[in-house]
């Protein structure tokens with residue numbers, strides 16, 4: 001089983017990724033929040049910091065590009081190659097109106113012919129392997145068949161499917177049958193000589209918020225071998241660590257060995273251990289942000305955003321979260337966080 005950390009813009013930058021990897025070394029890969037090609041200019045400072053090789057040592061990272069012009073995509077891919085990357089991910093999922101209005105992200109799915117022409121160009125000229133993270137359409141899940149026709153023509157490193165259409169944003173039920181369809185279609189994508197024998201690995205992404213959600217998913221879709229987690233990791237940063245420790249499948253066991261987790265599955269279900277690991281992680285994050293951000297306000301902004309997710313893992317956390325949200329100084333923040341850790345039991349999800 002492969003476990004991927006989803007790109008989360010504004011959250012999973014290099015500071016977060018490095019701290020997460022140090023505290024919960026369990027992910028096969030982290031995807032960066034998207035980078036956009038710009039005319040003339042290369043990267044913004046934020047983008048540069050995020051992808052620079054020195055900020056991503058000993059951690060498997062796939063940078064993501066948001067683009068609809070092949071030239072810009074390939075130029076950025078070339079710059080990423082210089083930093084030592086081997087793969088780049090194309091964003092066909094972002095539902096934000098500012099992005100989709102420019103026919104990028106999930107907005108690009110509205111014009112399958114243009115998307116096909118773009119893919120032809122980038123697969124011909126990109127210096128890096130290309131994976132794709134996609135939604136299943138704009139308005140209607142039926143649009144996915146046409147998109148799969150297109151995807152099946154290209155040597156895509158991996159197709160990550162978030163089975164919602166653009167207009168659903170992140171709400172409502174996921175269309176899991178579309179994920180099944182992608183697996184059926186792309187593992188049998190042997191339509192002509194060029195594609196004979198080629199299969200495109202498919203990764204599932206969407207609404208796996210807890211260990212029990214994931215276990216239920218795997219009972220229903222036992223052929224799954226690659227899962228991507230986004231918000232679930234913000235709620236429980238040890239989620240994949242716990243899945244690996246509990247896993248009885250051989251790949252999981254090997255991964256557990258690599259991570260020196262043998263016989264530790266019980267430790268990972270121990271509530272006190274879970275709380276102290278999350279406390280260490282959040283302590284480290286606050287310090288690491290303080291080392292690069294310009295003042296307490298910015299650090300507080302980052303940490304408050306994280307707590308809006310993390311708070312969901314603790315029973316009865318609302319009044320403590322209110323204090324965290326109201327904190328104007330790091331000292332106030334720290335005492336509110338300490339009170340939450342002391343008083344709120346962790347959920348067994």
Ligand SMILES: Cc1cc2nc3c(=O)[nH]c(=O)nc-3n(C[C@H](O)[C@H](O)[C@H](O)COP(=O)(O)O)c2cc1C
Nearest residue numbers: 006007008009033034091162206207208229230231
């Ligand atoms: C705050 C936030 C930022 C996101 N930023 C990105 C992004 O930069 N690139 C991308 O492909 N998806 C982005 N996504 C989508 C996630 O990667 C993921 O597909 C989505 O959250 C569904 O997975 P989940 O249910 O496991 O959270 C973002 C989602 C959220 C909530």
